[in-house]
Amino acid sequence: MILCADFSGIDAILVEVESSIDRKSVLRGIDIVGMGDTAVKESEKRVKSALKSNGFDFMKGRITVNLSPADVKKSGSHYDLPIALSILSATGDLKNKKIFVMGELSLDGRVRRVRGVLPALMELRNSKFEGIVIIPRENEKEASVVGLSDTFSVENLREAVELINDLRFFKSLEKIDIAVSSDFDVDMSDVKDQELAKRAIEIAAAGGHNILMIGPPGSGKTMLARRIPTILPQMNLDEILETSKVYSIAGFPGLVLKRPFRSPHHTASVASIVGGGVNARPGEISLAHNGILFMDELTEFRRDVLEALREPLEEGKITVARARSVAVYPARFMFVGAMNPCSCVEIDDDGECICSETERIRYTRKISGPILDRIDMHIRVKRMNFSEYRRKSPKESSELIRNRVIAARSVQKKRGILNSNIPHKDIEGFVKIDSESEKLLEKFSDRMKISGRGIDKILKVARTIADLDNSDRVIKKHILESIQYRVVSF
Ligand SMILES: Nc1ncnc2c1ncn2[C@@H]1O[C@H](COP(=O)(O)OP(=O)(O)OP(=O)(O)O)[C@@H](O)[C@H]1O
Ligand SMILES: [Mg+2]
Incomplete structure (x- = not known):
């Protein structure tokens, strides 16, 4: 047979x-x-x-x-x-x-x-x-x-x-054990200054949150994104096998031992990003399974590509049509986006651009509200001045940050779920806040017109901040910090 x-x-x-x-x-x-x-x-x-x-x-x-x-x-x-x-x-x-x-x-x-x-x-x-x-x-x-x-x-x-x-x-193949790899040729310590952005990225990594970096050209957004895999825990055996299966189906033999980092170009087609097409292969979002999907210059991506991200961002999988059937590929990734705040390149004395608020809103509108709403953290990456860029201060290594991320994740493991995946019905139970924090959140949400999903995300990110702080309770300072990571809202 x-x-x-x-x-x-x-x-x-x-x-x-x-x-x-x-x-x-x-x-x-x-x-x-x-x-x-x-x-x-x-x-x-x-x-x-x-x-x-x-x-x-x-x-x-x-x-x-x-x-x-x-x-x-x-x-x-x-x-x-x-x-x-x-x-x-x-x-x-x-x-x-x-x-x-x-x-x-x-x-x-x-x-x-x-x-x-x-x-x-x-x-x-x-x-x-x-x-x-x-x-x-x-x-x-x-x-x-x-x-x-x-x-x-x-x-x-x-x-x-x-x-x-x-x-x-003939000699049969011998079993080889999987040797997980954590060698990267880049490290967080390569990135100068940008302490606020680094802090936000650490939180994102700790809770598995999606993050959007907004900042002027040359401020280090791409550099920071490329280093996110270095502060994440190593993949476990199941993750390695699952991700390698996706690669095997996509036609890349061998094993994926490091968390994948995929960075598709903004001209890419829907089929190449979400999968499917003539050959029905997994797309970039599935190749990023258990790793990072980095979309640089987010506003430049085709609208249909961005819209197609809705399902995977919410469900961790994608359904693509084949000739006479559908295929479901896993696509649970940490989404990292980067974009400039506006289309201009003119900077005023404070290092900010001179576009009006309306112009900036028009520019960011290119990414639809529903997509923006699905991203847990929106942060500003500032333009550095000369002395900040040239300063030789000691910087934290990826290993050090990774250890904190691992500690925060082990707390989440005990609760049974990664913070970014907490469903709405469990938020009440996992993220208890006092009345003062409640008021603060209410004021901010009303003023900034934050959606229900957005409020859930603020609470989940606050939970991660508290976990990094080794605090059982989510207190006002955690909420205060979490609110900062929602600078863009629609
Ligand atoms: N914070 C930083 N620390 C060290 N080098 C930096 C930093 N920011 C920028 N650079 C240098 O500038 C180069 C460009 O940075 P990067 O590509 O990350 O910027 P970007 O914010 O992604 O810009 P763009 O919006 O044009 O894509 C880096 O390769 C690095 O050499
Ligand atoms: Mg860039």
């Missing part, structure tokens, strides 16, 4: 590939049935050529290849090798064994790397598969992590055939 896999979101579904040969038929050729897409249909040509150039005589009749279950749509080029092997098993060139196999074939029979090896092998492990597993050599790393016994990597069709017919001369 020959098995392969297809995918729904980042999960694998096992697919059986079987071939029969009609030796009496005067027609010679291969038919592939079972809801295959164009790549699967084209498989016929690659398989024929690969078989021929490796000296296999398969033209012994009319061959029908069936992919089942029939109601699952099959897509991708990874069916090549299983189809070729199943034909050889029908012609009698291959011993009949239980095999799981994936691989694209080149015309001369070389096996090319494919998408989805990690989720497929994880599915095999879950279903307690017992048999031989064959994957392309270039996908070896993903396979070694899953650690199934009798897993082999091959470079070409002939090697796969020899291996199946006689295992004795």
Whole structure:
């Protein structure tokens, strides 16, 4: 029996590939049935050529290849090798064994790397598969992590055939343990001054809050954003596997050991950011799963891209339409945005621009209210003066900040939820404030016309500030600080 896999979101579904040969038929050729897409249909040509150039005589009749279950749509080029092997098993060139196999074939029979090896092998492990597993050599790393016994990597069709017919001369892959990495080539201590922005970023990292940085060009926004992964706790094993599954489906083999930092360009299309499109792949927001999605020059992004962020920002996943179905990809990321306060470049004596309030509002309106409302913290990154920029003061390292973030997160773990994810109904219970703070919040919210969602966010951020302060209660100073992180409101 020959098995392969297809995918729904980042999960694998096992697919059986079987071939029969009609030796009496005067027609010679291969038919592939079972809801295959164009790549699967084209498989016929690659398989024929690969078989021929490796000296296999398969033209012994009319061959029908069936992919089942029939109601699952099959897509991708990874069916090549299983189809070729199943034909050889029908012609009698291959011993009949239980095999799981994936691989694209080149015309001369070389096996090319494919998408989805990690989720497929994880599915095999879950279903307690017992048999031989064959994957392309270039996908070896993903396979070694899953650690199934009798897993082999091959470079070409002939090697796969020899291996199946006689295992004795081949060495199976050894399981490798995941070594989490926390080496970064950047550090928070590279960033001069900007203490307020750094403090806000620490809070954002501690509670998993989304953050928008607003400041003039060259003030260090991009620099700060790039250093956020360095102050977050390392990914745990489950996070590594889940994120790596997304990368595997997207066509990047190997393991993702560091929290991802994705920074798509503002000209990017909706499909490349949210996923889907012709090939139905995960987009940037899913590649940022468990890490950071950084959108620099936020106002320059297409409106439909920004609108498409609503679902993932709220739900941590994205649903994208495929040809005849939908795919759901995980997309739980910390959103970090950066933008200039206005379109002008003129600065007055205080280092502020000379645009009127109306002009600034018009500029920021480019990001729609609903998106802005979904961002927990809005901060100003100021223009530094010469002496601040040149001052040589000792700066905190990422490691130091990370330790505080980890401590604040462990308090949240005891409560069972990261502050940014606290649902509305639990806010009352988790964030109790006194009447004085209540009044303060009321005054601010009414004056600034803060939405209900905005008020919840102020309270959640205040909870994180209190956690960093190692305080059980959320008191007035925490609320006061939290309010500051909502400088832009609509
Ligand atoms: N606070 C800072 N500390 C150290 N270097 C800085 C700082 N701010 C700016 N720089 C220097 O200026 C360069 C540009 O900074 P960065 O790209 O982060 O600015 P930005 O705020 O993102 O600007 P823009 O709005 O144009 O994107 C950095 O690569 C760095 O060399
Ligand atoms: Mg920048």
